[in-house]
Amino acid sequence: MPKINNHLVIMAGGVGSRFWPMSTAENPKQFIDVLGCGKTLLQLTVERFGDLVAPENIWVVTNEKYADIVAQQLPSMPRTNILCEPCRRNTAPCIAYVSWRIKKKDPKANIVVTPSDHIVMNVPEFQRVISECMKFTSDTDAIVTLGMKPSRPETGYGYIQANLAAPSLRNKGIFRVDSFREKPDLSTAQQYIQQNNYFWNAGIFIWNVNTIVNAFRMYQPKLAKIFENMLPIYGTPEEQAVVNEKFPGCENISVDYAIMEKAEEIFVCPADFGWSDLGTWGSLMTQSKRDLYGNAAIGPDVQLFECHNCIVHTAQEKKVVVQGLDGYIVAENNNTLLICKLSEEQRIKQFSEPKP
Secondary structure (H helix, E strand, C coil): CCCCCEEEEEECCCCCCCCCCCCCCCCCHHHCCCCCCCCCHHHHHHHHCCCCCCHHHEEEEEEHHHHHHHHHHCCCCCHHHEEEECCCCCHHHHHHHHHHHHHHHCCCCEEEEEECCCEECCHHHHHHHHHHHHHHHHCCCCEEEEEECCCCCCCCCCEEEEEEEEECCCCCCCEEEEEEECCCCHHHHHHHHHCCCEEEEEEEEEEEHHHHHHHHHHHCHHHHHHHHCCHHHCCCCCHHHHHHHHHHHCCCCCHHHHHHCCCCCEEEEEECCCEECCCCHHHHHHHCCECCCCCEEECCCEEEECCECCEEECCCCCCEEEECCECEEEEEECCEEEEEEHHHHHHHHHHHCCCC
């Protein structure tokens, strides 16, 4: 049975266009069966927490236009636990809102915050790590972030520099953070992975509710005041109207800048459970099953001939045949077909934008 004070917060408001045409602003990647497994990334996110958190303690913060999609995909979660942002203001206002909302319901809450569009290959190890971190934060004022052990010099992720000489007395697998580093250039990333104390920043945080609201009070008092003043209306019919009025006035700032880089009791738990943020077609290809020629195919009947290092995602087509491509993306969705070099996928956003 999950502990009654364990809560899960899923941030699901992002609008991703890098997986176009599979994902669009109307149906972002977190609501899509990206892996071809019959479940969306949002559903997989909830599923991987298993019995760690009860359904009534799962919260999703999303854009108001996605609320119905969330409710359809997570029917066991109370509809009142879907918190709607009227506009995008980055992760700090999102986390501040849900933290005070949870505090009103459960003043002893112990919270894990995660994005909705990542994947994890080793779920039992993920659950073990999360459980250990939640034990660590349940009765301390510590903030814990997960650090993924890097497998390559990745320039698309931020990094966490850990002080491996200073493990926590409560848990020898959790260490103090020396610094957070921005996404590096290739040379810097290569230097990081040559050392054993740099980890990818997965954007997964664990803390108890009093720790995080006190951190907002100390480091972001204006933001804290907005959501603390709303305590009387949380859980009432007036909540959404007041949020719609106050939320646009919040500073557009990430929780990394707002809290993580300022707070003192910051720890990192190094982990290795097959994590990816699925930020690109290339990352999806890396996490997918590939044939002897390096091809990944997601669809009911995909046949590849003389192809190498390609990813084909055609889940809506009955049969797809591709011949003679090397290093390409082939993706189809809603009557739109994309054929693009993997090396040029950073240009996909311009392909997806309507012509004037």
